[in-house]
Amino acid sequence: xxxxGYKLPALSSLILWALLWEFVGQAELTFFVPPxxxxxxxxxxxxxxxxxxxxxxxxxxAFSMGVFFALVxxxxxxxxxxxxxxVDELLLPWVNIFISAPLTALVPVLMVLFGFGTxxxxxxxxxxxxxxxxxxxxxxxxxxxRSLVEMAHxxxxxxxxxxxxVYFWAALPExxxxxxxxVIRAVKGVxxxxxLISIVGFGALFELYSSKFLMAEFWAVLVVLFGLAFTxxxxxxxxxxxxxxxxxxx
Amino acid sequence: xxxxxxxxxxxxxxxxxSKTYGDVQALKDLTLDFPRGQLTSLLGxxxxxxxxxxxxxxxxxxxxxxxxxxNGQTVAGPGPDRAFVFQDFALLPWATVIRNVAFGxxxxxxxxxxxxxxxxxxxxxxxxxxxxxxxxxQLSGGMRQRVGLARALSVNxxxxxxxxxxxxxxxxxxxxxQEDLLELVKHEKKTFIFVTxxxxxxxxxxxxxxxxxxxxxxxxxxxxxxxxxxxxVDNIRRDPEYLDIVDGIWASLRSYVE
Numbered sequence: 355x356x357x358x359g360y361k362l363p364a365l366s367s368l369i370l371w372a373l374l375w376e377f378v379g380q381a382e383l384t385f386f387v388p389p390x391x392x393x394x395x396x397x398x399x400x401x402x403x404x405x406x407x408x409x410x411x412x413x414x415x416a417f418s419m420g421v422f423f424a425l426v427x428x429x430x431x432x433x434x435x436x437x438x439x440x441v442d443e444l445l446l447p448w449v450n451i452f453i454s455a456p457l458t459a460l461v462p463v464l465m466v467l468f469g470f471g472t473x474x475x476x477x478x479x480x481x482x483x484x485x486x487x488x489x490x491x492x493x494x495x496x497x498x499x500r501s502l503v504e505m506a507h508x509x510x511x512x513x514x515x516x517x518x519x520v521y522f523w524a525a526l527p528e529x530x531x532x533x534x535x536x537v538i539r540a541v542k543g544v545x546x547x548x549x550l551i552s553i554v555g556f557g558a559l560f561e562l563y564s565s566k567f568l569m570a571e572f573w574a575v576l577v578v579l580f581g582l583a584f585t586x587x588x589x590x591x592x593x594x595x596x597x598x599x600x601x602x603x604x
Numbered sequence: 605x606x607x608x609x610x611x612x613x614x615x616x617x618x619x620x621x622s623k624t625y626g627d628v629q630a631l632k633d634l635t636l637d638f639p640r641g642q643l644t645s646l647l648g649x650x651x652x653x654x655x656x657x658x659x660x661x662x663x664x665x666x667x668x669x670x671x672x673x674x675n676g677q678t679v680a681g682p683g684p685d686r687a688f689v690f691q692d693f694a695l696l697p698w699a700t701v702i703r704n705v706a707f708g709x710x711x712x713x714x715x716x717x718x719x720x721x722x723x724x725x726x727x728x729x730x731x732x733x734x735x736x737x738x739x740x741x742q743l744s745g746g747m748r749q750r751v752g753l754a755r756a757l758s759v760n761x762x763x764x765x766x767x768x769x770x771x772x773x774x775x776x777x778x779x780x781x782q783e784d785l786l787e788l789v790k791h792e793k794k795t796f797i798f799v800t801x802x803x804x805x806x807x808x809x810x811x812x813x814x815x816x817x818x819x820x821x822x823x824x825x826x827x828x829x830x831x832x833x834x835x836x837v838d839n840i841r842r843d844p845e846y847l848d849i850v851d852g853i854w855a856s857l858r859s860y861v862e
Contacts, residue, residue, distance in 0.1 A: 505694040600697035
């Protein structure tokens with residue numbers, strides 16, 4: 355973006371919002387918003403503490419496992435739905451129900467089914483991420499050029515070859531788009547899991563700081579969380595751009 | 605104009621093939637022979653079932669009845685004896701030229717060095733040397749179809765099936781392709797089955813032209829041009845026989861064009 359002929363650096367809008375935040379905080383309008391500088395100082399003080407690092411590790415673990423399962427189940431299921439009419443008709447109603455369902459309301463059911471441990475947090479995280487991943491992989495496969503499929507068939511591709519050498523790659527731009535959105539939803543899922551199921555990790559920190567009105571700490575954790583989610587999402591967007599060259603010419 | 609061809613010189617034989625799509629009869633009791641080592645065009649107005657016939661020969665579509673024989677063997681699906689060249693090229697956009705050309709061999713499980721050596725040979729043959737590491741989106745339409753052609757050649761199938769291969773390239777490239785195709789037929793000793801809707805193109809490149817007519821789809825006529833084939837690529841288009849055949853075909857197709 356350019357303003358008055360000057361090229362603005364990336365993320366400059368964030369700087370503007372940080373300044374506004376600082377101003378509101380300094381004006382002491384509400385205890386809920388401490389100045390941004392205070393939040394940053396708290397953040398840097400908090401980063402090396404064992405309690406924060408442990409929380410980060412716990413959350414990162416549950417998050418990665420949740421995303422991992424969402425990927426290894428979601429992508430093949432989506433591709434199968436795109437390929438096979440029967441699988442599609444069987445599963446599509448469920449996918450559509452769960453993608454719009456308030457999953458938070460399902461968490462108590464999951465707790466009854468799977469207990470109060472990390473396992474349930476992981477399942478919650480997967481459930482938040484998986485539906486959009488399935489739906490996007492399905493869309494990716496659905497719009498594959500018919501003649502690419504015929505080509506693979508013609509040159510003797512086995513079903514496995516067709517899956518890994520044609521369908522997967524042809525659907526990759528859509529799959530990556532789904533993964534990016536899914537990962538962002540997984541961040542929500544893991545925090546909700548750690549708030550509602552077992553009070554550990556970042557969920558426990560949020561719980562602790564908000565119940566004791568430690569707003570600087572509360573915001574600091576939120577900033578860290580935002581930073582991590584933003585970095586992940588930007589990395590996936592970068593991968594998407596790497597395959598964009600063929601997204602238009604399939 | 606019909607010349608008898610000995611039975612063992614028939615590479616592909618279509619026997620009484622019928623195909624319906626729902627209520628629509630795409631092909632009805634169609635019988636046609638394709639002589640070995642020659643190029644046969646399937647020519648006709650749109651809707652005459654020429655692409656359907658080609659895809660049935662390729663094994664991509666099942667026929668409702670009838671038989672396809674390749675070298676005397678009945679075929680039920682795609683096989684290594686036939687290779688297909690697609691109208692829209694059907695290249696893998698995420699793969700380089702060399703991987704695209706070698707893709708048929710990759711699917712057959714050849715080692716990488718082996719299949720790339722073969723692919724390189726055919727890339728040179730279609731005139732794309734130096735473009736091995738390029739991606740399809742970096743090539744022009746004509747060059748993309750050369751990749752598709754090299755892929756079909758590299759699997760060394762005896763029968764090449766070409767589905768309107770030059771219809772998506774510009775006119776000048778198309779003429780160059782047609783000349784190159786004549787060279788290819790002469791040197792490769794393969795059987796070419798070529799679907800086109802261009803009368804001039806069919807007469808220019810073919811040893812045998814099968815005119816298909818629609819409603820119901822059938823072989824109307826088989827034309828075998830006899831004397832202009834060896835007069836050189838520059839002289840074909842002004843040869844009296846070439847012109848007569850083009851006019852004759854137009855006369856029989858005229859009434860089927862909406």
